[in-house]
Amino acid sequence: MTQATDSPEAPQVERSPGDAGWAALAGILAGGAGLAVAELVAAVVAPGSSTLFAGGAAVIDAVPPGLKDFAVQWFGTNDKAVLLGTMGVVLAVGAALAGWLQLRRPPYGVLLMSAVGVVGAMVAVLRPGATPLWALPSIVGLGVAALLLRAAVARLRPTPGRAASGGGVDRRGFLAVSGLAAAAAVLALAGARVLSAGSTAVSAVREKLRLPAARTSAPPVPAGADLNVDGITPYVTPNPDFYRIDTALIVPQVNPQDWSLRVHGLVDEPFEITWDELLELPLEEHHVTLACVSNTVGGDLIGNALWLGYPIRALLERAKPRAGADMVLSTSDDGFTAGTPLEVLQDPDRDSLLAIGMNGEPLPVEHGFPARLVVPGLYGYVSATKWVTSLEVTTFDADQGYWTPRGWSALGPIKVESRIDVPRGSVSAGAVTVAGVAWAQPTGIGKVEVRADDGDWVTAELAETVGPDTWRQWHVSIDLDAGDHTLAVRATDADGLVQTEAEAPPAPDGATGWHTVTVSVS
Numbered sequence: 001m002t003q004a005t006d007s008p009e010a011p012q013v014e015r016s017p018g019d020a021g022w023a024a025l026a027g028i029l030a031g032g033a034g035l036a037v038a039e040l041v042a043a044v045v046a047p048g049s050s051t052l053f054a055g056g057a058a059v060i061d062a063v064p065p066g067l068k069d070f071a072v073q074w075f076g077t078n079d080k081a082v083l084l085g086t087m088g089v090v091l092a093v094g095a096a097l098a099g100w101l102q103l104r105r106p107p108y109g110v111l112l113m114s115a116v117g118v119v120g121a122m123v124a125v126l127r128p129g130a131t132p133l134w135a136l137p138s139i140v141g142l143g144v145a146a147l148l149l150r151a152a153v154a155r156l157r158p159t160p161g162r163a164a165s166g167g168g169v170d171r172r173g174f175l176a177v178s179g180l181a182a183a184a185a186v187l188a189l190a191g192a193r194v195l196s197a198g199s200t201a202v203s204a205v206r207e208k209l210r211l212p213a214a215r216t217s218a219p220p221v222p223a224g225a226d227l228n229v230d231g232i233t234p235y236v237t238p239n240p241d242f243y244r245i246d247t248a249l250i251v252p253q254v255n256p257q258d259w260s261l262r263v264h265g266l267v268d269e270p271f272e273i274t275w276d277e278l279l280e281l282p283l284e285e286h287h288v289t290l291a292c293v294s295n296t297v298g299g300d301l302i303g304n305a306l307w308l309g310y311p312i313r314a315l316l317e318r319a320k321p322r323a324g325a326d327m328v329l330s331t332s333d334d335g336f337t338a339g340t341p342l343e344v345l346q347d348p349d350r351d352s353l354l355a356i357g358m359n360g361e362p363l364p365v366e367h368g369f370p371a372r373l374v375v376p377g378l379y380g381y382v383s384a385t386k387w388v389t390s391l392e393v394t395t396f397d398a399d400q401g402y403w404t405p406r407g408w409s410a411l412g413p414i415k416v417e418s419r420i421d422v423p424r425g426s427v428s429a430g431a432v433t434v435a436g437v438a439w440a441q442p443t444g445i446g447k448v449e450v451r452a453d454d455g456d457w458v459t460a461e462l463a464e465t466v467g468p469d470t471w472r473q474w475h476v477s478i479d480l481d482a483g484d485h486t487l488a489v490r491a492t493d494a495d496g497l498v499q500t501e502a503e504a505p506p507a508p509d510g511a512t513g514w515h516t517v518t519v520s521v522s
Helices: 019-045 051-062 065-104 108-125 132-154 160-164 171-195 198-208 275-279 312-319 342-346
Strands: 002-004 013-015 260-265 271-274 284-291 302-311 327-332 337-341 353-358 372-374 388-394 417-422 425-427 430-439 445-452 472-480 483-493 515-521
Touching: 019 051, 019 065, 019 108, 019 132, 019 171, 051 065, 051 108, 051 132, 065 108, 065 132, 108 132, 132 171, 260 312, 271 275, 271 312, 275 353, 284 353, 284 372, 302 312, 312 342, 312 353, 312 388, 327 342, 337 342, 417 483, 417 515, 430 445, 430 483, 430 515, 445 472
Parallel strands: 260 388, 425 515
Antiparallel strands: 260 271, 284 302, 302 353, 327 337, 327 388, 353 372, 417 430, 430 472, 445 483, 483 515
């Protein structure tokens, strides 16, 4: 049997090997209660000050580009849930270790729990837009965890008095403290949920909102833009299906009446515009395809939508940028930044928008409500800032967007790309329909070609399109004999630039290569 004492003077008392397991459980319960209390305090201070979410945001900030690509490639839009789940497992293991240490080597378990609280507080106060109050959730929450852990494990460690009377450990007291920890977790989480009703409130505001009609309407989608091919991606992506890749673990909740956009920096006439003022401006509609730089060849981190908003070039004209400025640093409500070339935003032939509507309704909250940027021809990491609150005219020499110091290119022009949507898997021998989408903003798609194995390239038929800023469907019929065949596709833009065969990963400026699929023909 394992021997343990409270101090050198305490008599040696036999302890059950199972006490270590109970101590680990005490650590997990105490840690869970502490995190729940931290959530409750964060609901009062600021959602971003949560120990778990501030820590997760710090992980996202620190992750190298390769690991980010791996997460997006394997988990797609579930990457945030996977991150939080992984953090939960790590914290649970750490809490169990703290319980074991508190039993075997007191007070190291309490010190470990307290250290996590201190680190959490430091991480929180270093987040963009944080105040010293952001330290409170971690300090209070992990302080409660440390106290509960100390109280629970003390009941598992025999004291001289209980040992002398034959009582051994106080299991009833241990269960009482553990039950208190579990109850504290449940009550704290319930309280946090009640106090966090702001998210529901913002959603309710959005549901009641009626956007004004566009002064300049988008041309109608041609009847031939959507090919009658089963399995092909629709020309317009429904809002619930639109991809979402960003750094926000907690979706910002911004009430339009509290929102404003500041246009400043290297300008002669800085100004600020409110939501009501924005609605009074002559709004425009444009179909624009957005793509994530993390999209792999053949990936689905791309979508096309009808956007309603105000031209960014008009906002810049009002501010009057100074000579020498070459970049606009846009900032999100959650602190994310993107650096966009000034000349792109001022281009009269490119419909860059401060968007407030998506496919005929207000922006979904997770897609930037109440306002975001939509810039044709640039990957989202340098242009598509959601929940945008600031446009600072500056220079690439003076400022950087969020992803640039993390190894990504400062410029992110979208490359000529194409994708095979059908067929996938098995097909019957004979004439096989091959179809998909291709994009090359802002130039537009001029040609798509498909080949089977190492055969000749066959030119596909292109669907109609609203304009060069959107993707384009295509299809072609190819005769295939029985057996396995590899299909490849390549696109050419309207200026004659052919999609490169050279394979490259997403980092640092977008993936390249021809998309290929293998089909079994019977």
